[in-house]
Amino acid sequence: MCKRLYLCSDMVTITDIATALGITPSTVSRALAGNPRVKEDTRRAVEEKAREMGYEPNVVASNLRKGQSRIVGIVVPRIHREFFSNVIGGAENVLNQAGYNVLICQTLESAEAEVKALRTLKNYRVAGVLLSHAINSLSGNHVREILGTTPLVQFDRVFPDLPGAKIVGANCEGAFQATMHLISERYRRIGTIAGYMSSQAYVERLAGYRLALESAGIPYDPSIVYENAIVRETGYEAGLKAIEAGCDALYSAGAFSALGAIDALKEKGIRVPEDFGVVGTSNEGFTSLMTPSLSTLGQHPFEMGEAAARAFLAGSSGTEVIPMELIVRQSSKRSNNG
């Protein structure tokens, strides 16, 4: 019925190869593993037979025996966010080259889903975990308790109290720069869509914003700090409030929330950037395509992913800071009649 008999039985084992060759599984294992303690002839014979029989190694068995796997788990809030999918891309890039595969979990910003994902990864005895926690996530202690001794690299959204490698953006410096830019463009009442204060990244951005104001002699006004989820809808609401509050600019700690704010401004007939300046955060693809194009504090997600992967591979436990880069586009650039 079936021409290539070997391929059909599907699950060829090293024992099958061994018996076919009249040798033992150990030798086959060694030959296939590139162990030098095996005759050149034998190795060739084994390799040929393996190919002929369509052998594919069973990494499950191999992992069990070796007590380790070549899978790295990546846990992110949502994979369809460009920022995160690029982080994943960068990490995968480095990890694949090092012989690792990647198991991706998304938490959809749910703390319970995060716990479940971490537990699942632990149960697979993954070699390590790269984590960016859900916005309202549990404490660092809890993560550590689930993960036990599994190596952990945190990125972007990190628990500062949790030991181990961390890759973070230069949030404070970046927000400082973004806010200074708005000031230098002669905006004077600058509010901020600050994000969730449960996450260190947003705390730092707020700090940078505040620092910029104060260094320019502008008093910090908590009434125009909008602590919100950084999605389009909440950005829209913050935009409305900022208008009410007499703001003429907003620094948003997110990109989609900046978009929402611009929705509100357009709706109210307020011109951007002439009457109102907006700078967002994260260089999502749409930011350069919308009208007015959105000035934004670009992160380097691909590099962040690469850095996280390298930190895992190196077993590092330090904190690496990835610079941010202010990309000035239309939404914050007043015409030059200064």
Add this chain to the structure above:
Amino acid sequence: MCKRLYLCSDMVTITDIATALGITPSTVSRALAGNPRVKEDTRRAVEEKAREMGYEPNVVASNLRKGQSRIVGIVVPRIHREFFSNVIGGAENVLNQAGYNVLICQTLESAEAEVKALRTLKNYRVAGVLLSHAINSLSGNHVREILGTTPLVQFDRVFPDLPGAKIVGANCEGAFQATMHLISERYRRIGTIAGYMSSQAYVERLAGYRLALESAGIPYDPSIVYENAIVRETGYEAGLKAIEAGCDALYSAGAFSALGAIDALKEKGIRVPEDFGVVGTSNEGFTSLMTPSLSTLGQHPFEMGEAAARAFLAGSSGTEVIPMELIVRQSSKRSNNG
């Protein structure tokens, strides 16, 4: 040194629980697996001890023993494309609920990477594979040879000759509708950015485009069919050529290529939609945000992912067609003056 001794040794096994309780691993296994053939008291004792010792099951061992895993591999060209990350999201949604986890691989449109990914998944003895092949991918036969008897669900970009479940968009109907829309908006010389003819999805879109033209009595003109990669740059080039060729509209089989075409039109001072209509494919987020906003043939990636996952779970081998939906925005909507 360490307070919670159990948590520190990290790898508690059912044998540890068994000895701690003075029973055998078999009983512990049964208790944990919810096997009814175990006394209620014992079950409770085991569960408590397991919790107390911080036991986490070793799914690697379990998988090896059971000869199957609860991992489903998903292979896509690039995860950062919204279309694919939404497919993944939909599939993950369904699969997680069914107790499966998802191993994601991206091929970056490279046939070799695809082979490697499939082989890796096979080596992990995944329960199944959901695949959207790289644009210049190998033949269906080759896929089947690598995967052996591993269940396969193809989606979006499928090999028609390969047996098994397929989830596809209504490409022909959709492209027909998109092109008819351009015709009804009184565009008359309509070109197309057709994509790679090595992929069935694009072949079908081209067929739909052609069908629409012919049904409207417009001759099909191969000289304004631009078979290209559907990225922004090639879209730009196609846009330039379409202008040269005297077109007044383009149906693009991709979204980014439509964007590129509009780049070219803007550069040449040609007004969209007044002088030139454009419809793209795939409802990427940016399409609604750009100016002019891009009319596009929306797919339903999330639903496609769900359908693929369900097809896997059901062991189905039929072809399911996910409808497409024309979203008319500015880029193809001429002002209403007759």
Add this chain to the structure above:
DNA sequence: TTGTAAGCGTTATCAT
């Protein structure tokens, strides 16, 4: 250079 044998942690079969 190769074979023998034990074991990774779990589950399934067969006894008891």
Add this chain to the structure above:
DNA sequence: ATGATAACGCTTACAA
């Protein structure tokens, strides 16, 4: 209801 035992496929001392 529980225990003993083997097995999943692979790796690795240790022995030969």
